[in-house]
Amino acid sequence: MSFTVAIVGRPNVGKSTLFNRLVGKKLALVDDTPGVTRDRRPGDAKLIDLRFRIIDTAGLEESGPETLEGRMRAQTEAAIDEADLTLFVVDAKMGLTPVDNALAEMLRRHGKPVVLVANKSEARGSDGGFYDSFTLGLGEPVPVSAEHGQGMIDLRDAIVDAIGKDRAFPPEEDVAETDVVIAKTEDEEDEEPVYDETKPLRVAIVGRPNAGKSTLINRFLGEDRLLTGPEAGITRDSISVEWDWRGRTIKMFDTAGMRRKARVTEKLEKLSVADALRAIRFAETVVIVFDATIPFEKQDLQIVDLVVREGRAAVLAFNKWDLVEEPQAVLAELREKTERLLPQARGIRAVPISGQTGYGLEKLMQNIIDTDRVWNKRISTAKLNRWLEAQQVQHPPPAVSGRRIRLKYMTQVKARPPAFMISCTRADALPESYTRYLINGLRNDFDMPGVPIRIHFRASENPFENKRRKR
Template identity: 55%
Template sequence: MSFTLALVGRPNVGKSTLFNRLVGRKLALVDDQPGVTRDLREGPARLGPLRFTVVDTAGLEVATDESLQGRMRRLTERAVEMADVCLFMVDARAGVLPADEIFADILRRKARHVILAANKAEGRAGESGLLEAYALGLGEPLRLSAEHGEGMGELMALLEPLATEFEAQAEESAPETEIDVDEDGEADEDAPWAPTPERPLQVAVVGRPNAGKSTLINKILGEERLLTGPEAGITRDAISLNIEWKDTPFRIFDTAGMRKKARVQEKLEKLSVSDGLRAVKFAEVVVVLLDVEIPFEQQDLRIADLAEREGRAVVVAVNKWDLEDEKQDKLKELKESFERLLPQLKGAPLVTVSARTGRGLDRLHDAILKAHETWNRRASTAQLNRWLAGMLEQHPPPAPGGRRIKMRYATQIKTRPPSFVVMTSHPDEVPDSYKRYLINGLRLDFDMPGTPIRLYLRDQGQKNPYKNRKKAQPSRLRKHLDK
C-alpha cells in the first residue's frame, strides 16, 4: 500500500458508505442513525490504478471530556495524525455547520494533507452546501456522492500526485537489504503450514457485552487501538487487525457483544451481531471470552456451541482473573462446569487471563496455536483402519431388526476441521450413540481434544450389477431355430 487515507468528518456525513465503495465490499456498518462507527476500521482500497489503505473513523464530536464521545474524538484525532492524507467530508445537503468549522481548524493544525469533499452533492439539493464549503479555507471542495459513486474520478486525480510523492519518499528511505536465495528453490511439501504475513492465523474474539474483548486485544497490541470503557456494547463493527504476536502473524477480529436474541431489538444491534457472526465464519480459531464473575451463562454456551457448529477450533478464555480471590477453587469449579455444560468441546483449552494487567496472555497465545495445530491434524488411512478394527472389536455396532451392520473401512477426507468417512452397510440405521462412540474414539486415540470432528457414514454395499436390468429378448434368428 502506497499511502494511508483517513476519512474524517461529523457523524452521518457518509464516511462508512465511501469506505465500503473504496474497498469494494460492505465491511463497515451503514445506517441512517448517526454515530454508527466508533472504532477505526482499516481496509485495502482500490481506485483506478491506485492501491492504498483507507481508514474509516468515528464521527468527530465536540466533546473533549472522558465520555464515550470524547474518547471517540481522541481516537479519531490520533488517526488524523497517523494518516498520510485526510479526506474531510461535509454534508452538502445540510451545509457547513459550526462543528465543521471547528474540525477544519483541527485538520489544518494536525493533518499532513487535507482534501475537502462535499458528500451527498448529487442533484441540485447539494449545490448550496458545496458553495458554503469554500468558507472552510481548505481549498476547492470536491463534489462527491459516495452512495452513487459520483466524483470518484476527481478524487483519483487529486490522490495520484500525492501517491507519487509518497512512493518516492518510501524509495529514498528504504534500507538496502541482502536477500538470501535458496539455491534449490524447492519448498518442503511435507512441512506443516505456518502463519505468514501474507496468510496470517485468523482469530475471532467473541463473547457477551462487557466481557473485555476490546481491552484484551488492546493489551495484545500494546496500544489503545480499540475503543474501550465501562459502558456495555461499545463495539459495533467487527474490526480486524493484523498484528505480530510473539513472532506469529495474526489477524484478530474484535466483535460486538452478543446478547440473547430476544433482547436484541434495535436494527443497529442486529447488524452488529450479524457482523460478529460473519467474523466467526471467516476465523480459524474462535476465542470465547467469559467474565469470571458470571461464567458459562446461557448466552456463553450458545456462542461456544455456534463456533463448534461452524467447525472452528475453540479456545475458552476466562477474563478478569485478577479480581478473583479464591483462584484454585474457582479454577476447579470452572473446569467441572466446562466439561458438564460443553461436552461437545471436551478437551478444548481453558485459559484464565486478565485483559487489564496482561497476565495469562502467553498461555492464551500457546493455547491458540495448539488448537489451530489440532484443527489441522491428519491421520493416514492405514492408521484409521487399524483404529476402526479395534473399535469394532471392543464394541460392535448394533443389529437393528436382526440385520448386522458391517463397517468396512475409514478414511479422512479433509482437515479444518478433521472430517472422516466410514464405509458401512445400512448407514441410516446406525444410532447417534454409536456415532458419538466413534467420534470420542477419534478424539482420544488421535489426540484431537476440543476440536470439532465431522463423521460421515456412507453406504458401500455389495450391489448386483444385473439387478433391475430387463431380461434380453431373443433375436428373430433364435426364434426361428427354436421352431
C-alpha cells in the same frame, strides 16, 4: 501500500459509505443513525489506478475526554496522526455546521495534506452546501456521491495532487529469481503434513457484551487501539488488527457483544451481530471470552455451541480473573462446569486471564496455537483403518433388526475441522450413540481435544441390489 488515508468528518456525513465504496466491499456498518462507527477500521482501497491503505473513523464531536464521544475523538485523532493524507468529508446536502469549522481548524493544526470531499452532491439543493465549503479554507472541494459512485475520478485526481505523483505511484520492484517458489507435486507431499508455525493465523474474539474483548486485544497490542469503557455494547463493527507473536502474524477480529436473540430488536444491533457472525466464519480459531465473575450464562453456552457448529477451533478465556476471590476453588469449579455443560466440545482448552493486567495472555496465545494445530491435523488412512478395526473389536456396532452393521473402510476427507468418511453397510441405520463413541475415541487416541470432529457414513454399493432374483 504506498500511503495511508484517513476519512474524517462529523457524524452521518457518509464516511463509512465512502470507505465501503473505496475498498469495494461492505465492510463498515452503514445506517441512518449518527455515530454508528466508533473504532477506526483499516482497509485496502482501490480508486481507478491508485492503491492505498484507508482508515474509517468515528464522527468527530466536541466532548469531554472522559465521555464515550471524547474517547472516540481520541481514536480519530490517532488515525489522523497515522495517515499521510486526510479526506475531510462534509455534507453538501445539509451544508456546513460549527462542528465542520472546528474540525477544519483541527486538521490545519495537524499539518497533514487534506482533500475536502463534499458528499451527497447528487441531492437536489446541494449546490449551496458545496459552495459554502470553500469558506473552510482547505482548498477546492471535490463533489462526490459515495452512495452512487459519482465523482470518483475527480477524487482520484485530488488525492494524486495532494500526495504527489511520486508517492501515489511508487516504482514497481522487480521480482528476484530467488523469490520464485516451486510448488510440490502430489508425490512429494506427505500424507500427514507438518504444521506450519509461520503461517498467519486469523483469530476472532467473541462473547457477551462487556466481557472485556476490546480490552483484551488492546493488552495484546500494547496500545489503546480499540475503544473501551464501562458502557456495554461499545463495539459495533468487527475490527481487525494485526500484530506479531513470536515471529508469527496474528490477525485478530474484535466483535460486537452477542446478546440473546430475543433481546436484539434494533436494526443497528442486528447488523452488528451479523458482522460478528461473519467474523466467526472468516476466522480459524475463535476465543470465547467469559466474564469470570458471572460465567456460564445461557448466552455463553449458546455462543460456544454456535462456534462448534460453524466448525471453528475454540478456546475459552475466563476474563477479569483479577476480580476473582479464591482463584483455586473457582478454577476447579469452572473446569467441572466446562466438562459438564459443554459435552459437544469435550477437552476444550480454557484459560483464566485478565485483559486489564495482562495475566495469562501468554498462556492463552499458546493454547490458541495448540488448538489451531489440532484443527489442521491430518491422520494417515493406514492408521485410521487400524484404529477402526480395533474400535470394532472393542465395541462392535449394534445389530439393527437382526442384521449387524459392518464398518469397512475409513479415511480423512478434510481438515479445518477434521472430517472423516467411513464406508459401511446400512449407513442410515447406525445409531447416533455409536457415532459419538467413534468421535470420543478419535479425540482420545489421536489427541484431538476441543475441536469439532465430523464423521460421514457412506453406504457401500451393492452390485446386485437392482437386479431381479432369477427364478
